[in-house]
Amino acid sequence: MPLVFRSLLFGFLTLLVVLLIVDDVAEVEKESANIGLSKKTNVHQLVPPHRKAASDADPTVTTNIPNDVNRHGPSCNGTAAKHSPSSWTFNKTLSNLIRKNVLRFLDPERDISILKGTLKPGDIVHYVFDRQSTTNISEDLYRLLPTASPMKNQYHRRCAIVGNSGILLNSSCGPEIDSHDFVIRCNLAPVEEYSQDVGRRTNLVTMNPSVVQRAFQDLVSDEWKERFLQRLRNLSGSVLWIPAFMAKGGEERVEWALRLIRVHTVDVRTAFPSLRLLHAVRGYWLTNNVHIKRPTTGLLMYTMATRFCEEIHLYGFWPFPLGPHGRPVKYHYYDTLKYQYTSSSSPHTMPLEFRTLSTLHRQGALRLHTGHCDLDRGPQRDLS
Ligand SMILES: *[C@@H]1O[C@H](CO)[C@@H](O)[C@H](O)[C@H]1NC(C)=O
Ligand SMILES: *[C@@H]1O[C@H](CO)[C@@H](O)[C@H](O)[C@H]1NC(C)=O
Ligand SMILES: *[C@@H]1O[C@H](CO)[C@@H](O)[C@H](O)[C@H]1NC(C)=O
Ligand SMILES: *[C@@H]1O[C@H](CO)[C@@H](O)[C@H](O)[C@H]1NC(C)=O
Ligand SMILES: *[C@@H]1O[C@H](CO)[C@@H](O)[C@H](O)[C@H]1NC(C)=O
Numbered sequence: 001m002p003l004v005f006r007s008l009l010f011g012f013l014t015l016l017v018v019l020l021i022v023d024d025v026a027e028v029e030k031e032s033a034n035i036g037l038s039k040k041t042n043v044h045q046l047v048p049p050h051r052k053a054a055s056d057a058d059p060t061v062t063t064n065i066p067n068d069v070n071r072h073g074p075s076c077n078g079t080a081a082k083h084s085p086s087s088w089t090f091n092k093t094l095s096n097l098i099r100k101n102v103l104r105f106l107d108p109e110r111d112i113s114i115l116k117g118t119l120k121p122g123d124i125v126h127y128v129f130d131r132q133s134t135t136n137i138s139e140d141l142y143r144l145l146p147t148a149s150p151m152k153n154q155y156h157r158r159c160a161i162v163g164n165s166g167i168l169l170n171s172s173c174g175p176e177i178d179s180h181d182f183v184i185r186c187n188l189a190p191v192e193e194y195s196q197d198v199g200r201r202t203n204l205v206t207m208n209p210s211v212v213q214r215a216f217q218d219l220v221s222d223e224w225k226e227r228f229l230q231r232l233r234n235l236s237g238s239v240l241w242i243p244a245f246m247a248k249g250g251e252e253r254v255e256w257a258l259r260l261i262r263v264h265t266v267d268v269r270t271a272f273p274s275l276r277l278l279h280a281v282r283g284y285w286l287t288n289n290v291h292i293k294r295p296t297t298g299l300l301m302y303t304m305a306t307r308f309c310e311e312i313h314l315y316g317f318w319p320f321p322l323g324p325h326g327r328p329v330k331y332h333y334y335d336t337l338k339y340q341y342t343s344s345s346s347p348h349t350m351p352l353e354f355r356t357l358s359t360l361h362r363q364g365a366l367r368l369h370t371g372h373c374d375l376d377r378g379p380q381r382d383l384s
Contacts, residue, residue, distance in 0.1 A: 090311050091364030098365055099306045101288075106280035108304035109149050112241070113271035116145040125245050128278055129294075133248040140258040141244070144270040150204075150239045151308055156182040159309035162198060163298045163316035164189045166330025167323060173315055173373035174199040182309060186297045187211050188231060190334050198316065198333065204239040206297050209250020212257055215335070219256050228257070232266045240268040243297075245275055290356045292349050299353050302366065312366045317357060319350035324370060 102108070119125075123137040160180035162168075164187060177183060177199035185191070185205040191198055212218060216228040232240070240261075244254045261268065281295050281303045292299070298317055305312050321339055323329045331337045361368040 088361065088367055089364050090367070092310070094363055094365045095306070095310065095312075098360075102284055102303055102306050105284040105287075106277060106303075108307035109151050111274040111277040111280065112149060112151050112304060113146050114274055115149070116142070116147045119145065125275070127248045128246050128275055130248040135245065135248075135251045138255060138258070140255060140262055141272070143262060144258055146269065146271055150269050150271050154182075154308050156180075156309050158182075158311045158313065159184065159305050160199075160313045160315060161298065161301045161305060161317075162186065162189075163314065163318070164332045164334070165316045165318035166333045167318035167370055168194070168197045168316040168333045169330065171197045171315075171372055173197055173369065176369075176373045177201070177315055180313065184301050184305065186301065188215065189332070190231070192234070194333060202235055202238050204241060204301075205235060206241045206243070206301070207257070208243060208246075208297070209253040209257075212250075212253035214337075218253065219260075225260065229260055229264055229266065232261065232268055233264075236267045238268060239271050241271045241273065244272050246273075246278065285356070290352065292353060296350060296353060299357075302357070313369060314357060314366060315369045317354060317368060318370055319354050 119137050119142065121137055121139050121142045124134045125137065127133050127135065158180045159182040160177045161184045162177060174194075174196045178201040180201070182203045183199065183201045185202050188205055188207045188211050189198070191200050191202065212228070216231075217224045219225045219228055242254060242257070244250070258270070260266070261270065277300070278295065281300055282292060284303060285292050285295070285299075295303070298314070302312060302314065316333065318329055319339075321329060321331075331339050357366065357368055360366050
């Protein structure tokens, strides 16, 4: 026990030192004073101040989404984002700049997966968030490690990253989402039953080990195994991205999933994020003054997509219990899970992430879609 305690203390002190180096104290104080992101943080340090001032004055965009929705309750209604489609233009210069800066922290092409050459069966891996705990590289996992990056030499003009917020329900965004060149989804979210709103196309989908438990009942029966297999088979050819070494606890679930994939020769391209990915992504945002605890899958995907995509469109990102028009919004579009980010035990800081993405939306670096998709207008394809 004392060893554990000492390690924890050491980890904490290291973190503290990093934070102090990265921040100046004034910024930290402003953070806790809950000031709107656009004034507080410099999401892109290279964005000139006059540009930010102009976007602050735009009444159609997000300002001041509260830090703690619990505390502010329904007052987040009215401050919510209305991402007016007409007011958004893609800023290619900024987007290129962000790609360059992200590359200083990680190379998404490489960090998206551990490759076969770097590990062998029986190797011991420390979990990223539970350093004391280890797991062994199994034969199945080894077999399913890619030999080359699944994103090698890929570059797409328009990508969609689909979050799982209930904001997608009744959005009719399915066709628009599917019109993108590359579609990224999170946590093996179901699509068939919701395709009108979320689309079907999937080029990359993430799967946290907990999904096997939560959405597929730990594969307890043949029926659940079959459902799980069916979901995987429907991915035919896509990348299945499994953060297997993040936190202790999921190793059995990962093994079951991998065995099914091998035994049934499911046509997915498995990928396992590098051990340094999360810290690198967090480091990138920290140096841009965004103090996230642990990035969500959505933010991870955005950060990595900057490498592979010219224009990035986000759908289904909405971490608030009320929508832009004050209507209740489900946490996930497909289940009954409740909001957790308000609890201090949650590792994620979703409202902060959302404010950050909103700022980037205003600056034209990415596009956040939070409303209904206008089928008549169709997606904007007129940008060159
Ligand atoms: C695009 O972003 C760059 C870099 O932040 C900035 O200098 C430029 O003014 C922006 N362009 C427009 C049209 O906003
Ligand atoms: C992991 O590998 C080590 C060394 O090969 C072995 O002693 C240990 O039993 C393995 N643990 C598990 C859970 O397989
Ligand atoms: C979606 O629309 C249907 C039919 O109009 C309605 O019953 C349902 O409550 C709506 N769901 C949401 C989340 O708005
Ligand atoms: C897989 O695709 C088929 C055909 O599109 C569909 O009927 C089925 O519901 C899908 N299954 C899952 C689990 O998504
Ligand atoms: C939310 O705001 C809209 C208009 O902005 C208003 O019509 C609605 O009544 C508000 N809802 C709540 C719960 O405050």
